[in-house]
Amino acid sequence: MSHVTFDNIYIGESAELGKLRFNPAGFGWKSYKDENNTPTTFNGSDVRGATWLRVARNFQLRIFLRTPDKPRVTFDGFKRDEFDKVKRTLDEYFGIKLDHRDISLKGWNWGKAEVQNNEIVFEVQHKEAFELPLAQVANSNIAGKNEVAIEFNPQPIPGVGAREPDELVEVRFYVPGKSKKPKGSDAGSGGEETDVDDEGNEISAAEAMHNLIKQKADIGAAVGDSIVVFEDVLVLTPRGRFSLEFFHESLRLLGKSTDYRVPFNSIHRIFLLPKLDDLHIQLVLGLDPPIRQGATRYPFLVAQWPKDEEVDAELNLDDEEIAKYPDLQKKYEAPTFQVISRVLKSLTGKKVTPPGSFRNAQGVNGLKANVKAVQGELYFLEKGLIFIAKQPILIDFSKTESISFSRVGSGVASARTFDMRVVSKTDSADHVFSAISKEEVGPISQFLASKNVRLKNEMEDTMDLAGDMDLDDLSDDDDDASIPSEDEGRKKKKGKKVEKVQPRKGADDEDESEDEDFMDESSDGGSPSESDSDDEDSGMASDASDPMMEELRKKQAAKRAKNKKAQSGSDDEAPKKKKAKMDVD
Missing domain, CATH: 2.30.29.30 (Pleckstrin-homology domain (PH domain)/Phosphotyrosine-binding domain (PTB))
Structure with missing residues (x-):
């Protein structure tokens, strides 16, 4: 041949x-x-x-x-x-x-985008510029009023290994105007009419293109009939309320403005964790590759239900199809979180991880913590820990170098919280969980020790110092340190009059008028340097509370004042004022 x-x-x-x-x-x-x-x-x-x-x-x-x-x-x-x-x-x-x-080589970014067979063809002046296979479209959304955002499934390339190749992950088409009825349809006397939906609302050209892509691409109902649908589910990450539609190979999240398709082979971890309020249950799905919304990547999907919410669900499968999946039932009548977790476990073949054996000081599975300015809930699992917030963090103990405890300020024994730093073997950046209650040090240390995790407690020295210190002794020491003795005070502040005046106020009850004489006379002409030096030379600076010493001090002060007035030649006015004051007293 x-x-x-x-x-x-x-x-x-x-x-x-x-x-x-x-x-x-x-x-x-x-x-x-x-x-x-x-x-x-x-x-x-x-x-x-x-x-x-x-x-x-x-x-x-x-x-x-x-x-x-x-x-x-x-x-x-x-x-x-x-x-x-x-x-x-x-x-x-x-x-x-x-x-x-012929292929258009002009490089223009404006033209006409059409869905032809299994492709999106973009033409410039009736020549094809590029085409996008619908089989690789992961999701389509209306971004704004006139934009259609198309996301693509990452394509594995054999032989590349761990290196991720550069590839197109999203493209947006700006499609202005209203959708027109196709040729041959009934049109009014004015010519072409805009297309309308079942409720009579006009359909934009962007919405019409979005609906056509969803119909042609491997998204949602195009895969086949759904197995079961759960309506109005609160999803925390990404935020919103969605309908969860389960298919044979994927999970679809259908919201008012967004639509996500999650293939089951991209779900690599499933966690079922109770919230700390003891009223809600969280379902956490680890995704690889993550779902995307614009430039934001969501490697985790977090949904939440009230613990007491129940649902009656019947799967759209016959007995032969149900027999293919382990532990899958035809009907369910149980709490919502149990039904959804069991259906996910059967369809994906992945294990549902419950909370670990860790209990905090109040006997709850998790504890509150912060990562920078974001507050969340930290759970210690049997093989790692997970932080649930807007962007969850999952840490594996096998990839952890060490975990250390520290306080914000060094030597702050009265701090009520501490920080926990997780050093990874693979990542260059450490994870720091802050604002953890001090009473959780013991439960966390015991749990990590049981998992053979290397633990560094940088708070032990501070805590031991605080434990050995007596509070009464501490207050006495503080008093002694803040109020020095009179002898020490005179040595430190030599030549200052206040050191002598202050103790005398409590020891001159016998003759208050003599105290006033001393204060007036000293303020009139006596210099502090002269009086202090005389006191020290005569040995009078030892005890101000002794009555004999007080008497001698007063006599010397009066003698000095008299000599001073005699030298100045003006000793008539001062005695008259003094006597008048004494008579009044």
Whole structure:
């Protein structure tokens, strides 16, 4: 049987080169890398069309098939002068005409976007600029009034390893105006009419495109009938109320303005945790890859229900289909969180992780903590810990280098809270959980010690110091330190009059008038330096409360004042004033 062969050809998006061979029965491609492998073959009777176009890897032959599971196959790497050879081969073997399609190379970002078959085609001046396969669309949302945001599933590339390749994750189309009725529909006398929904509301062009993408793409109901639907579920991350629709391969979150599709193979962890208020239950799903909303990534999905809320649910599955899933029942009549967690466990095949054996000082599973300015709830699990907030944090004990306790201020024994720092073996940044109640040190230390986690308590020295210190002794020491003795005071503040005056107020009850004489005379002319030096030379600075010493001090003060007045020559006015004052007293 005759055949035609083309060398150095790529199949699809593969990076491997191979050879493409045609014969009247069909065609096949085989890699150069392994000559002993089985070639990829296609039946010639399934070919229904072909297109030739320019791509990044020279020219591409696009062959359309009648098989629903693989409607199209592409081959890159053809040279320009091979067009005629390919055209004759397809006409001779399969009786089809090769269509030559021109590609727009203008680079414009405005044109016309249409949904054609299984692709979104963007045309510029009636020439194709690019196309997006609907099979890779993960989600479609209305962003604003006239924008359609399309998100794509991350595509794994074999041989890349842990490195994540650069790829398109989102594209937005600005679609202004209203949706028009298609040609041939009933239109009024004014010509074209805007399309309306079932309630008579006008449909924008962006909304019409969004609905068409959801219908054609692998989103929501396009996959098939839902198994069960839970209405009006409060989702904390991302925030909003959604309907949870379970399908065979995915979970759909349908909200008023957003719509998320979560494949079951992207759910890698499931947690069922009670809130600290003892009134609600939280279901936490760890997602990889995470769902996205604009530039925000959500690696965790957190839903919440009241603990006493119950639901009656019946699954849309027959007995044969239910038998394929372990522990799945036809009907449920139980609390909502139990039903949803059991359905998730059966459909995903993942284990539901309950709270660990940790109990705080009040006997509750978790405790309150802060990460920077965000307050949340911290739960200690059997193999790690999880912090539930707007953006949850999951830490595995096997990847933890150490956990340390510390206070905000060094030596603050009276602090009521402490910080817990988690040092990771893999991440360069540490996780610090702050504002944890001091009474939780004991329960946390015992639990971490039982899990063989390396623990550093930087508060032990401060706590031991506070424990060995007597509060009564502390108050006495403070008093002694703040009120020095008179002898020490005179040594520290030598030459200051206040050191002598202050103690005398409590010891001169015998003759108050003499005290006033001393105060007036000293203030009139006696210098502090002179009086202090005389007192120290005569040995009078030892005890101000002794009556004999007081008497001597007063006599000396009066003598000095008398000498001072005699020298100044003005000793008439002062005695008169003094006597008048004494008579009044």
